[in-house]
Amino acid sequence: MSSLYLRNATPADARRCYEIEIGAYEGDEAATLEKIATRIAQYPEGFLIAETEGQIIGFINCGCAQVVQMSDEAFKELVGHSSDAPNVVIMSVVVDPLHQGKGYALQLMNEFIGRMRAMHKQTIHLMCKDRHVGLYEHMGYRYVQPSASDHGGMAWHEMIMVL
Template sequence: MSTFTFRDAVASDAARCYQIESTAYEGDEAATLAKIQTRIAQYPQGFLILEDAGAIVGFINSGCAHDVVMSDEDFKELIGHSADALNVVIMSVVVDPAEQGKGYATLLMREFVSRMNALGKSSIHLMCKERHVPLYQRMGYQYVKPSPSDHGGMAWHEMVMTLEG
């Protein structure tokens, strides 16, 4: 039986999170170790870790913005981030490739949405590849538009979820 725990990230999680990120994402789309360290340091309450039996198996990280511009590459380094802003921007939803297919992404997203609601946030924005659009729609996200971002040389699609706030 799996023993799941959720928690905010701490500085010592950065190396494991980078390892997962760099094996789960293609090419240049993975965040660097420095970006992950910055995200943990600047907005730990938006960096949700999922552990199974004490081992990190996945995470979601984010920042908050008053005005969301999904194609803003600087925001990935939390330039323009404001913890009190009502709009959450997810930068990574990632599960260790060895642990995929077990429903961890859905567990992470449910917990993340719950936490953002508890913080009084009004919306959650994310970009995903076309193949993930139906998954996020099932989780309650609405399709917005194809993104002008070509992050990592990939085509992206913008999605948004309105929260209870």
């Protein structure tokens, strides 16, 4: 496994992140290029890039809220986001399919969690599919409930980590 370099996103990263997003997510669940660019522009501190051998291979992005409403679709465009809010809402955790299964997602998540703790955030929330519930539990998240969201026409589960 190559070493991983982790850094905050810049506007120049949007296109590559979009390519990874559409390659890894099914159907309508992938964010648009515009949404990714907005997330980078509005909250680069919450957009963590993973690189290996000079190539972006994955990322995590988020927004922050005073009160978390996981089924709020407008929040995916950072409507209601406040960088000072204590609660983090992850929108994407994605590794290029060519680099999956190498432990990069765990390294990326561990760094993300550390950065959120350093920023004095209180909780991290995310939604995932059935097949990823165990993975996130292994990372320290607690299962909350099936989500009311039908984003991308999929069934989702809400998870939380208290920092």
